[in-house]
Amino acid sequence: MTAPTAPRSNPTAVTHEVTNQPPPLTGHDVADDPVLLEGVRREGAAWYLDDLHRIGRLAGGADAQRWAEEANRYEPVLRTHDRYGHRVDEVDFHPAYHALMNVAVGEGLAGSAWADERAGAHVARAAGFMVWSSTDAGHGCPVSMTYAVVPALRHAPDLAKTYEPLLTSRVYDPGLRVPTEKRGLLAGMGMTEKQGGSDVRANTTTATEHPDGTWRLRGHKWFTSAPMNDLFLVLAQAPGGLSCFLVPRVLPDGSRNTFRVQRLKDKLGNRSNASSEPEFDDTVAWLVGPEGKGVRTIIEMVTMTRLDCVLGSAAGTRAALAQAVHHVRHRSAFGARLIDQPLMRNVVADLGVESEAATTLALRLAGAADRAVRGDTAERAFLRLATAVAKYWVCKRQPAAVAEALECLGGNGYDEASGMPRLYREAPLNGIWEGSGNVNALDMLRALAREPESLEAFRAEVEGAAGADRRLDAAWRELRAELVPDEDAPVRARRVVERAALVLQGSLLVRHAPAAVADAFCASRLAGDRGLAFGTLAPGTDFAGILRRLPC
16 A cells, blocks of 8 residues: 655745845946045046046946955965975965956056146045945055055155156056066055054164165064065164165065065955065165154155045945945835835935045045145145044944944845945954054144144134034034143043044035035034934934935
8 A cells, every 4th residue: 555645836836036135236336426426526636537437337347346255255375485495475366356456556546646747636546546445445455555655755765766656657567576677566564563563663673774875674563464565664773763764575686675474464354455474684675764753754654544544434334335225225124115114214314424424524635635745735734633533533433334234234234245244344444554543533632732733724624614503613612622632631532533523524514515414414413412323313304315315
């Protein structure tokens, strides 16, 4: 007797039909962002918009997104020796990394702005950097350092004459060879050591002058990114004090300079970028700037990399917001699209306000940098204080904003396939590199105490919006009393720098953003109704006016 068989279901039934999922966010123009485009025009680089849109379409394309994913999945690999036992200290990168770098350098996002005499050249470069770094932040590190090295290297005119034309080249020419025989160069810096960190005056790397006019370095750096770059500015203790030196990976005679890469850092994020611990042992170097004035010399480079930290954080915040907006515009729950749910509208609108404030401030700094390079002393004074303020706050806000944007995707946002975990791991980085929050808060105090012209320039900027919003006026009156350094200033420094950033952002938005954005910012960031999380904008906020400003 045969056993009865169970009834079978319809074999053609669909068990995994995919519905209610957003399409991939690809094939769009990352630069199609009203906040970015208005800022570029306002800061004097309208002539760059066609190129910016071209980069934006490339950044939003499937190829660039695949390059970014692969460059982070297949991380750099250190090779200390060749097969015969010779020390080579080379780092191998996935082809996707080189594809990203080729675009970045070819589009002039490294040092090319220094060779461009057009007004707005540094604004154009900043906007391109923001758009392209939305693909992957890691490869932006060598791009940023190459941009930043030029003003510092000019403290050694002979060296600048030799290397600047190659640092400003638009040719990506990887591989260790004699620098002057290459078509383009990349630069880095070696400042921190394990015993001092941000306290670079505690460095123990030594520099000894050689009879031929070069120097020899001996020591160990703790965090030097992009070790495959061609040139590095390095701090070392000379007889006359802490000094700045140029260290090439390959010497003019074609021999390898001693640059022993002991290991690559195993970092939280920024996986596509190699960060290393190099050891110097009789390493040949050239003095840059006066002996004993190393910090003053290399600070020219640090100032520009801090600007790029602000640009990168604004870009990372905007990239996360774009993913969140795309998701909520296509996903439905509880009978309506997420974007039409009142509380979700509040969340994405609040994120939009945060992103617009960050982007507007970042481009204002880029405009100040461009005009300062061209001799505007007031803009240089403004940049001195505003860079420290913006570096502290915009970079500090990125992790919170990216986390909130990730949450908009729910469990999908926690899945690596969404790309959001990579944005989240990247988010804390800019708050640490080129000076942590405390370093920048104290730098603000230093500027206030030593450079009163920077406070005057900051005051003039904020008061450009005087009388336009009572909440901004009140916040500025309160802040002015706090901007007088006293013995308790270090304890209050974080609070003061935060309020300075918010007042500065409020002033910019009141003058340049739509009323819906400026009103929401002043109400939620400057007035008494300050929520502790995103999505706490008050009833009566013009949500529709804010949402019209969002990307995607």
